Amino acid sequence: MKKWLIIQTAFIGDVVLATPIIEKIRDHYPEATIDFLLRKGNESLLANHPYLNHVLIWHKKGNKYQSLWQVLKQIRQERYDVVINCQRFGASGLLTALSGAKHTVGFDKNPFSRFFSKRVPHVVGQTHEVDRNLSLMHHLTGSTFVRQALYPTPAEYNK
Numbered sequence: 001m002k003k004w005l006i007i008q009t010a011f012i013g014d015v016v017l018a019t020p021i022i023e024k025i026r027d028h029y030p031e032a033t034i035d036f037l038l039r040k041g042n043e044s045l046l047a048n049h050p051y052l053n054h055v056l057i058w059h060k061k062g063n064k065y066q067s068l069w070q071v072l073k074q075i076r077q078e079r080y081d082v083v084i085n086c087q088r089f090g091a092s093g094l095l096t097a098l099s100g101a102k103h104t105v106g107f108d109k110n111p112f113s114r115f116f117s118k119r120v121p122h123v124v125g126q127t128h129e130v131d132r133n134l135s136l137m138h139h140l141t142g143s144t145f146v147r148q149a150l151y152p153t154p155a156e157y158n159k
Contacts, residue, residue, distance in 0.1 A: 001029060001032065001081045001082050001103065001140070002029075002031065002032055002033060002081055003032070003033045003035075003078065003079065003080045003081045003082070004025055004029075004032050004033065004034045004035065004080060004081065004082045004083075004084070005034075005035045005036070005037060005056075005075065005078070005080045005082070005083045005084070005099070005101070006018060006021050006022065006034070006035070006036045006037070006084050006086065007037045007083065007084065007085045007086060007087060007092050007095060007096060008036070008037070008038060008086040008087060009037060009038055009039040009058050009060065009087065009091075009092055010039070010087060011039075011042070012041075012042050012045060014086070014129075015038050015042050015045055015046070016045070016148050016150065017129045017130050017133060017148060018036075018086045018133050019046075019049075019148040019149055019150065020130055020133065020134055020145075020146040020147060020148050020149070021084060021086070021133055021134065021136070021137060022034055022036065022049065022051050022052065022149075023051070023146045023147070023148075023149055024134065024137050024141050024144075024146045025051075025137075025141075026051045027141070027146065028140070028141040033053045034051055034052055034053055035052065035053050035054040035055070035056055035078065035080075036049075036052055036054075036055050036056065037055075037056040037057075037058060037071065037075070037095070038055065038056075038057065038058070039057070039058055039059075039060050040057050040058065040059045040060065040061070043055050043057050045150065046150075048151045048152065048153050049150075049151050050151055056071060056074060056075070057071075058071045068091055068094075068095070071095065072094075072095055072098055072099075075095060075099050075100075076098070076099065076100045079100065080099060080100070080101040081101060081102050081103060082101060082102070082103045082104075082105070082140075083095075083096050083099045083101040083103075083104045083105070084105045084106070084136050084137070085104070085105065085106035085107070085110065085116075085136075086106075086107075086133050086136065087106075087107075087110065088107050088109040088110045088122060089110070090110070090111045090112060092106075092110070093106060093110035093111055093112030093113060093115075093116075094112055096110075096112065096115075096116060097112040097115035097116065102117075103117050103118065104116040104117050104118070105117070105118040105119075105120065105136050105137075105139075106118075106119065106120070106136070107119070107120055107121070107122035107136075108120065108121050108122060109122040118139060120135050120136050120138075121135075123135075130145075130147075130148060131145070134146065
């Protein structure tokens with residue numbers, strides 16, 4: 001499992017809560033290449049992340065579906081070994097299901113989850129979103145907790 005894609009195209013807080021997946025992949029697969037797909041406008045959040053190879057951007061406003069097909073084409077060209085989908089929405093499920101990845105993981109409430117190689121129960125209630133996102137990795141890395149991490153530039157720190 002050398003090439004990974006994490007999908008979280010919701011809002012900025014959701015991206016932050018998905019960053020422990022990056023850290024966990026790096027801890028367990030130090031030679032892995034990790035990419036992250038997010039929505040346009042959130043890309044600066046992960047721009048300086050030392051463990052990410054590429055940040056892919058989905059332009060969800062304007063020509064949403066045209067952009068979706070462009071992103072899908074890009075994903076298929078990358079030939080990921082593993083795609084981890086942190087969302088329950090159909091569009092991200094479609095990207096996961098059609099990614100061409102050998103191993104696809106997502107929540108069972110995603111309408112396309114029947115096409116994933118691993119479906120994880122999406123439990124609502126007393127589970128924190130970080131724990132829920134990390135549950136997507138338990139079968140690959142165990143259930144140890146990892147905190148979210150951001151890597152701002154020195155200029156961003158000064159600001």
